[in-house]
Amino acid sequence: MLKNAMQWLTLASVGPEMAAKQFQELRSQVPLLYALLSVNALALGYTHYEASPVWMSLLVPGALAAIGGLRAIAWLRYDPDSFDHAAIIHLLRRTAALGCILSAAYIVWSLRLTVFGGPDERAHVAMFVGITVIGCIFCLSHLPQGAVLVASFTTIPYLLFYLLASGNTVYIAIALNIFLVTLVVMRVLMNGFSAFAKLVQSQSETARLNREVTLLAHTDMLTGLPNRRLFFSDLRQMMAARDAASAPLSLGVIDLDRFKAANDTYGHLVGDQILAQVGARLTEEFAGWGSVARLGGDEFAFILEADGESAIALMTGVCQRLAEPYLTDGVTISIGASCGIATTTGMKLDASTLYERADYALYTSKSSRRGLPTLYSEAHEAAVRSERAVEAALQAADLDRELTIHLQPVVNARTHALSAVEVLARWTSPTLGPISPAVFVPVAERTGIVHRLTVKLFDMALAAAADLPDTTAVCFNLSAHDLTSPGTILSLISALRNSEIAPSRIVFELTETAMLRDFEAAREALGVLSALGAQIAIDDFGTGHASLSYLRELPIGRVKIDRSFVSGEKALERRDLLGAVIAMCRSLGLPCVAEGVETEEQMAFLREAGCDALQGYLIARPMPAAALRDWMKAPRAVAAA
Numbered sequence: 001m002l003k004n005a006m007q008w009l010t011l012a013s014v015g016p017e018m019a020a021k022q023f024q025e026l027r028s029q030v031p032l033l034y035a036l037l038s039v040n041a042l043a044l045g046y047t048h049y050e051a052s053p054v055w056m057s058l059l060v061p062g063a064l065a066a067i068g069g070l071r072a073i074a075w076l077r078y079d080p081d082s083f084d085h086a087a088i089i090h091l092l093r094r095t096a097a098l099g100c101i102l103s104a105a106y107i108v109w110s111l112r113l114t115v116f117g118g119p120d121e122r123a124h125v126a127m128f129v130g131i132t133v134i135g136c137i138f139c140l141s142h143l144p145q146g147a148v149l150v151a152s153f154t155t156i157p158y159l160l161f162y163l164l165a166s167g168n169t170v171y172i173a174i175a176l177n178i179f180l181v182t183l184v185v186m187r188v189l190m191n192g193f194s195a196f197a198k199l200v201q202s203q204s205e206t207a208r209l210n211r212e213v214t215l216l217a218h219t220d221m222l223t224g225l226p227n228r229r230l231f232f233s234d235l236r237q238m239m240a241a242r243d244a245a246s247a248p249l250s251l252g253v254i255d256l257d258r259f260k261a262a263n264d265t266y267g268h269l270v271g272d273q274i275l276a277q278v279g280a281r282l283t284e285e286f287a288g289w290g291s292v293a294r295l296g297g298d299e300f301a302f303i304l305e306a307d308g309e310s311a312i313a314l315m316t317g318v319c320q321r322l323a324e325p326y327l328t329d330g331v332t333i334s335i336g337a338s339c340g341i342a343t344t345t346g347m348k349l350d351a352s353t354l355y356e357r358a359d360y361a362l363y364t365s366k367s368s369r370r371g372l373p374t375l376y377s378e379a380h381e382a383a384v385r386s387e388r389a390v391e392a393a394l395q396a397a398d399l400d401r402e403l404t405i406h407l408q409p410v411v412n413a414r415t416h417a418l419s420a421v422e423v424l425a426r427w428t429s430p431t432l433g434p435i436s437p438a439v440f441v442p443v444a445e446r447t448g449i450v451h452r453l454t455v456k457l458f459d460m461a462l463a464a465a466a467d468l469p470d471t472t473a474v475c476f477n478l479s480a481h482d483l484t485s486p487g488t489i490l491s492l493i494s495a496l497r498n499s500e501i502a503p504s505r506i507v508f509e510l511t512e513t514a515m516l517r518d519f520e521a522a523r524e525a526l527g528v529l530s531a532l533g534a535q536i537a538i539d540d541f542g543t544g545h546a547s548l549s550y551l552r553e554l555p556i557g558r559v560k561i562d563r564s565f566v567s568g569e570k571a572l573e574r575r576d577l578l579g580a581v582i583a584m585c586r587s588l589g590l591p592c593v594a595e596g597v598e599t600e601e602q603m604a605f606l607r608e609a610g611c612d613a614l615q616g617y618l619i620a621r622p623m624p625a626a627a628l629r630d631w632m633k634a635p636r637a638v639a640a641a
């Protein structure tokens with residue numbers, strides 16, 4: 001009890017928010033308190049001027065008023081920003097203590113005055129004590145400790161003085177009256193103060209909740225990392241605060257390789273565990289270097305106060321770390337990470353340009369440098385510029401006039417009879433000239449034109465098929481985008497149904513990467529197409545990362561071995577591999593086609609290794625349908641070989 005009272009009196013358990021609020025309120029009230037004390041003291045001195053000695057009526061109240069005035073000025077000049085919690089508590093304690101000392105001084109002085117004056121003057125003293133106490137209590141309503149001490153140090157001595165020393169019943173009654181009124185006023189003050197305390201508490205609770213909500217809105221729940229919103233708002237702020245002389249800044253975008261396949265195969269729970277572990281590894285790797293965030297899905301990003309070379313050096317290690325196996329419930333999973341980095345060195349860029357550059361570099365990593373970081377370079381800049389030109393020309397293109405197809409024969413490896421033709425898109429822009437499909441198809445995918453393009457090309461392919469013998473298959477390339485677009489798949493199906501062409505003559509060619517981009521969507525789309533009777537071939541086999549057994553979950557009927565194994569720069573070194581791939585296809589009962597056959601020697605090897613069909617410049621280049629008709633009629637030297 002006593003301990004609690006002491007704790008309360010010494011403000012030992014007052015929290016920072018409460019103390020700050022009390023201080024704020026007292027700053028406007030304490031100067032008034034000192035003003036009230038000083039005026040009242042001078043007034044009391046004035047009424048006792050005749051009756052008492054000068055030091056009693058002038059010097060003492062003058063000194064008390066001077067002390068009060070100095071304190072009031074000190075309070076008015078306090079700068080709240082320069083007070084921390086400890087300083088505020090110290091000041092509040094000092095205010096309460098000074099309250100005691102001044103009250104004691106005032107009461108001793110005023111009781112001493114009663115000796116000199118007559119009944120009128122004593123009445124003034126009584127009134128002085130009464131109104132001054134009540135006034136002080138009100139001014140100290142935000143420091144109840146001070147109010148209690150001031151009230152006790154004045155009303156109790158005053159009451160005791162009359163009870164013990166005077167015997168004058170009127171003044172005893174007045175003193176009792178003052179004492180009781182003070183008690184009531186104190187009670188009211190305490191009620192008011194506890195309402196004030198509750199308000200402060202609820203305000204600080206609201207502020208805390210607010211902070212928590214903001215934090216939640218800025219945090220990715222799975223990894224605990226900052227989320228996309230926070231990342232971009234930080235990035236924008238950092239970029240806006242920069243000038244040409246600022247230290248270089250590197251922005252990196254990280255994308256996990258093979259994560260979607262792992263997620264599809266093992267389920268979302270395992271996928272979530274992998275992402276959480278990736279988050280933990282990234283937090284560790286970037287501790288002390290820079291900030292890292294999860295942008296969504298399997299995409300992460302970081303900001304480093306470093307130049308491109310340092311960022312690449314750091315990220316090379318981070319990519320290796322991310323490629324280490326992940327231990328999840330029961331399964332160990334290996335995935336990788338690719339990264340694109342863009343830096344501000346010597347350039348004034350805005351946040352979105354910097355991000356676009358990092359994203360472009362990431363795209364390059366994904367397509368040709370998997371598992372490694374790539375720095376956005378001059379060459380990328382040039383490529384982007386020409387892609388922009390292609391994009392603009394494609395947006396403005398009159399596809400009916402500018403788009404055509406070429407057909408490239410695929411022949412039986414043993415008999416050399418024409419077994420199929422591959423349909424290859426050709427676009428000649430009136431402004432840019434002929435553009436390779438390897439350039440404009442990705443641009444069409446990014447800009448959403450690809451649906452229109454694919455449907456138009458497929459119509460041309462069907463028209464070409466109608467002019468070819470029933471025994472000749474027609475191979476048609478689909479992009480990843482086509483596969484995940486139900487609208488495109490439906491358009492292809494209805495075009496095929498409305499044609500005279502037997503669906504079994506159509507072979508849809510798709511790369512492994514396209515199939516893996518969204519495995520579930522691929523399974524669905526390919527299921528529908530093969531149910532219709534069309535065939536599915538894996539194009540560019542050997543350049544992706546999927547195992548054939550995994551792809552066997554899809555209705556795949558053929559394999560097209562990538563031309564880098566047949567005629568690429570490293571083709572000779574990869575001969576063993578080429579033989580092994582052909583053997584594997586045979587063992588799985590999948591017919592295999594070799595593309596890019598350019599020399600007799602390559603053809604001989606392929607035939608020897610057991611490849612089923614051949615395609616390449618040695619047999620024929622891609623050509624318009626009319627030229628193909630002539631080619632078919634002409635006796636072919638190669639066919640006799």
Ligand code: C2E
Binds near residue numbers: 598
């Ligand atoms: P792809 O599907 O691998 O097509 C084969 C590419 O190899 C064609 O290039 C063809 O002209 C070329 N080629 C054929 N024989 C040889 C050879 O002996 N040596 C060499 N070095 N190259 C040979 P093209 O026509 O430039 O097409 C490039 C890529 O563009 C295609 O690769 C395909 O992925 C894509 N593409 C072409 N047409 C279409 C289309 O209609 N739709 C979609 N989505 N993609 C298409």
Ligand code: CA
Binds near residue numbers: 509539
């Ligand atoms: Ca192809």
Ligand code: CA
Binds near residue numbers: 539540560562563595
């Ligand atoms: Ca190919």
